[in-house]
Amino acid sequence: MTEPWIRRGYDQTRLWMRMPFGATNRAWLHDELGDRIRPEWNNTVRPGRWEIAKPHLRMLTTALANRFEEVHVYLEFSTTERCDRKCQTASGDDCTCSCRGEHHGGGTYWMDWHLVGEDTLIGPVGRVERHYIVRRGDVGL
Structure with missing residues (x-):
């Protein structure tokens, strides 16, 4: 099947x-x-x-x-990842920005981040695909 x-x-x-x-x-x-x-x-x-x-x-x-x-x-997701400075320097588990935890707590320290505005960070990461399994009864996306 x-x-x-x-x-x-x-x-x-x-x-x-x-x-x-x-x-x-x-x-x-x-x-x-x-x-x-x-x-x-x-x-x-x-x-x-x-x-x-x-x-x-x-x-x-x-x-x-x-x-x-x-x-x-x-x-x-597109070729540019946007993240918040608060996310990159976070110490807890909870991530609510578009990176879905990828850069939480400085996860990708080697990236060339550029500060845009007061808090938004932009870094080139190429094409990114995320895989989820949604089961019956899950809240959904």
Whole structure:
């Protein structure tokens, strides 16, 4: 059985999604996301995948987790990471900025950080992809 997954590329206009084959998958997508969505099946890539508008990420993730117990979510972030000086110098565990803990407490001390404004740090990190597993009942993204 194919594990369901969703991928959001920062430079893509649509989400890429895969789930186990079912004759009613298109109808299920419409039931979960609304009749106005236009899911496209892309069979020019192997294996094939569904392509759906990006604004449906949260709703699609929740629906897939509820249907299949869990869904793998891959989120790609742009080439520049933004972080806060408070994050980089933090000593506790709690990280709430866009780096998702990557630079918390000075985690990447070798980076060439540039201070922009009073507190925002910008550093070049290239294309970054984060992998999450969202299970049925999770709060979601």
